[in-house]
Amino acid sequence: MSLMSWGMYPKIKSSVFSYDNEKVLKQIIEEHDELIPYGNGRSYGDSALGANIVNVKPHDYFIDFNEKSGLLHVQAGVLLSEILESFVPRGWFLKVTPGTKFITVGGAIASDVHGKNHHVEGCFSECVKEFTIMTTDGEVVTCSKEAPPELFRATCGGMGLTGVILDAKIYLKKINSKYIDQTTIKTNNLKETFAAFEEYKALPYSVAWIDCLAKSDEIGKCLLMAGDFKDDGKLDYKKKGKLSIPFNFPSFALNNWSVRAFNWLYYGKVKERVSKQKVDIDTFFYPLDAIGHWNRIYGKNGFTQYQFILPKYASYQGLEEILKAISDSGKGSFLAVLKLYGKANENYLSFPIEGYSLALDFKIEKGLFELLDRLDEIVVQYKGRIYLTKDVRVSKETFEKGYPQIEIFRQYRKENKMDTKFQSLQSKRVGI
Amino acid sequence: MSYVLIIGAKSDIAKATAREYAKHGYDLYLAARNVSELEEFVNDITVRTQRTVKPVELDILNYESHQSFYDQLGEKPLGVISAIGYLGDQDKAQSDFSEAKLIMDSNYTGVVSLFNIIADDFEKRRSGFIVGISSVAGDRGRKSNYIYGSAKAALTAYLSGLRNRLYDSRVHVMTVKPGFVATKMTEGMELPKKLTAQPEEVAEDIYKAQQKNKNVLYTKWMWHWVMLIIKAIPEWKFKGISI
Numbered sequence A: 001m002s003l004m005s006w007g008m009y010p011k012i013k014s015s016v017f018s019y020d021n022e023k024v025l026k027q028i029i030e031e032h033d034e035l036i037p038y039g040n041g042r043s044y045g046d047s048a049l050g051a052n053i054v055n056v057k058p059h060d061y062f063i064d065f066n067e068k069s070g071l072l073h074v075q076a077g078v079l080l081s082e083i084l085e086s087f088v089p090r091g092w093f094l095k096v097t098p099g100t101k102f103i104t105v106g107g108a109i110a111s112d113v114h115g116k117n118h119h120v121e122g123c124f125s126e127c128v129k130e131f132t133i134m135t136t137d138g139e140v141v142t143c144s145k146e147a148p149p150e151l152f153r154a155t156c157g158g159m160g161l162t163g164v165i166l167d168a169k170i171y172l173k174k175i176n177s178k179y180i181d182q183t184t185i186k187t188n189n190l191k192e193t194f195a196a197f198e199e200y201k202a203l204p205y206s207v208a209w210i211d212c213l214a215k216s217d218e219i220g221k222c223l224l225m226a227g228d229f230k231d232d233g234k235l236d237y238k239k240k241g242k243l244s245i246p247f248n249f250p251s252f253a254l255n256n257w258s259v260r261a262f263n264w265l266y267y268g269k270v271k272e273r274v275s276k277q278k279v280d281i282d283t284f285f286y287p288l289d290a291i292g293h294w295n296r297i298y299g300k301n302g303f304t305q306y307q308f309i310l311p312k313y314a315s316y317q318g319l320e321e322i323l324k325a326i327s328d329s330g331k332g333s334f335l336a337v338l339k340l341y342g343k344a345n346e347n348y349l350s351f352p353i354e355g356y357s358l359a360l361d362f363k364i365e366k367g368l369f370e371l372l373d374r375l376d377e378i379v380v381q382y383k384g385r386i387y388l389t390k391d392v393r394v395s396k397e398t399f400e401k402g403y404p405q406i407e408i409f410r411q412y413r414k415e416n417k418m419d420t421k422f423q424s425l426q427s428k429r430v431g432i
Numbered sequence B: 001m002s003y004v005l006i007i008g009a010k011s012d013i014a015k016a017t018a019r020e021y022a023k024h025g026y027d028l029y030l031a032a033r034n035v036s037e038l039e040e041f042v043n044d045i046t047v048r049t050q051r052t053v054k055p056v057e058l059d060i061l062n063y064e065s066h067q068s069f070y071d072q073l074g075e076k077p078l079g080v081i082s083a084i085g086y087l088g089d090q091d092k093a094q095s096d097f098s099e100a101k102l103i104m105d106s107n108y109t110g111v112v113s114l115f116n117i118i119a120d121d122f123e124k125r126r127s128g129f130i131v132g133i134s135s136v137a138g139d140r141g142r143k144s145n146y147i148y149g150s151a152k153a154a155l156t157a158y159l160s161g162l163r164n165r166l167y168d169s170r171v172h173v174m175t176v177k178p179g180f181v182a183t184k185m186t187e188g189m190e191l192p193k194k195l196t197a198q199p200e201e202v203a204e205d206i207y208k209a210q211q212k213n214k215n216v217l218y219t220k221w222m223w224h225w226v227m228l229i230i231k232a233i234p235e236w237k238f239k240g241i242s243i
């Protein structure tokens, strides 16, 4: 079967394995090597792609919910969007959610995803009480932060390389509105942007959209959106109909000028330095989900997202350098998202460290990977790292320099015979 | 709110439809053979929606059991949806009549037996809805699946007659004609992506169309046009085409 993930690059042929029950899955694992679990394919690159794919998404049963503690037990194929549909009307929300709700719970754990509140709540693994996972020999292990801690640290952020997560118990958080009070701050340069992040740190949710094509002293100008849930008891959350991009745009559609126009429109619409809005959950957390298949605007060759994070002390200088390199290259990025992160956790490969992260989308085209290699050098120089769940091209060297716990992870995989059993295109490329 | 009865509840389309109705506040009777296999699914809907979901055993080929099956439902449902179907093996059905008969009975005879009972009750009550899942395969016989297609054609005709009969009693009958749907039935077949629906899309379509009292629903919608074209091909030409 022909498969790809959200970036539509690469497209590969794989064998897809489905299972009705644990017995069948065990047999699949016993009989094949080079397996990799596949959730909803919303990772951008090649972390869910490989020779033999285990299709987890059909396993989407809700198992239990405890109204008192907010503990929800679901199978790994359940989408976050389904959790919201059932539980927002009852006054519950995800403790941690990424910028799309169309990901599986298994995928959320495997990438140890984070959201706009990382500086307050940390990664997805913080809300995971326990999960069960089928590992190398088909054994099903129940795993929590306490026991066995190594498996927990290797699996959360471990990109599917420790086995197939079957189900998970996660804590939801109480809310009393489907609306968010949003403050938008318009800044004129990177310095102001950093100051705004610090100023609004007390709000649980914050993220900034950067104009990547700004030049010289305007580099780093942004719209920072920060907010928190309202308390008005309005919880009538419903699934919205959505628009969809029906086919791949011709790839010239997204040239420098259209990106420029988009950035300008977005930025130019906001007049005051500080303004307030009332927005709903979908607008605030999932603006891109409103348009189905928006990945098709990049044309049939696909695109990639380049997301890196720099330690706080080096963030300003590093970002300035990187933004300048991008601006000079003239390669448009439709989307550039900047965010301040809190402390790192103990998981071996979780992406977040305390500092600033920038995520940029690029159409796959000639000269792009050369540009990204140059950006890599700056990231490495400032002791930063690349986010695996977005990546499709990083070199082994760059990757290793960013993740000091990689040897522990490798060793753990080897000892538990996971290294040949579970492999993705990405794990082979970066040697994990 | 009250119960909707879903027949053939283990079908992927039926499961998605069950979730859709529960989401909109309906309680459910889920009828299937070996219904104990639905235990985890019943629990799934309960956790998702806090609705009451009752599994009930039903073999559509066991005609004698249909009356007692319906009688045992304490509170009678406000509507019924049947997703029962059996694609079967066309080649086998051509030479082995027992296969052909199984296809006809599963898709047609069995459903008629049960719907007759339910239609009488709804007619007396002067309320209710009946939804039958037929297929675009019933719109025109093709060599690749005409035994199945003919059973679905019979079901389509039955449903249109029933709609006509129950019109005065304000009981609404809807015929659903899916094109390709990615389910157990079609697993392993190479289906054209653009024309293939996910069970969830079909379920949403069924719910919306039923609420609006539509008569015939093609899903995905473009199948309506695809079938118009296929039906418009003159027979002398059609008989030579390989589809």
Ligand SMILES: Cc1cc2nc3c(=O)[nH]c(=O)nc-3n(C[C@H](O)[C@H](O)[C@H](O)COP(=O)(O)OP(=O)(O)OC[C@H]3O[C@@H](n4cnc5c(N)ncnc54)[C@H](O)[C@@H]3O)c2cc1C
Pocket: A005, A006, A036, A037, A038, A039, A040, A041, A042, A043, A044, A047, A048, A056, A076, A077, A097, A098, A099, A100, A102, A103, A104, A105, A106, A107, A108, A110, A111, A112, A113, A114, A115, A116, A158, A159, A160, A161, A163, A164, A165, A166, A288, A389, A390, A424
């Ligand atoms: C529009 C958009 C916005 C996004 N915003 C954010 C964001 O703000 N923050 C963030 O952190 N991420 C973000 N992401 C990335 C996304 O959250 C992650 O890539 C997520 O892991 C995708 O989940 P999935 O279910 O689609 O998994 P897939 O893409 O199918 O797989 C991702 C990885 O998880 C593994 N995996 C999946 N299921 C299982 C399982 N059951 N057991 C073991 N391993 C498994 C796969 O092997 C693979 O390595 C965004 C993505 C998109 C498209």
Ligand SMILES: NC(=O)c1ccc[n+]([C@@H]2O[C@H](COP(=O)([O-])OP(=O)(O)OC[C@H]3O[C@@H](n4cnc5c(N)ncnc54)[C@H](OP(=O)(O)O)[C@@H]3O)[C@@H](O)[C@H]2O)c1
Pocket: B008, B009, B010, B011, B012, B013, B014, B032, B033, B034, B058, B059, B060, B061, B082, B083, B084, B085, B086, B087, B106, B133, B134, B135, B136, B177, B178, B179, B180, B181, B182, B183, B184, B185, B186
């Ligand atoms: N998938 C498609 O492309 C497609 C296209 C057009 C129409 N349809 C129609 O859509 C409906 C749903 O099909 P589906 O795609 O969801 O396929 P499915 O999963 O195979 O569903 C068919 C269901 O019918 C049940 N069934 C068959 N014989 C039965 C019997 N004697 N007693 C009780 N139940 C019986 C099966 O029960 P068991 O699980 O116990 O076997 C199964 O759950 C069917 O009517 C089908 O013909 C499907």
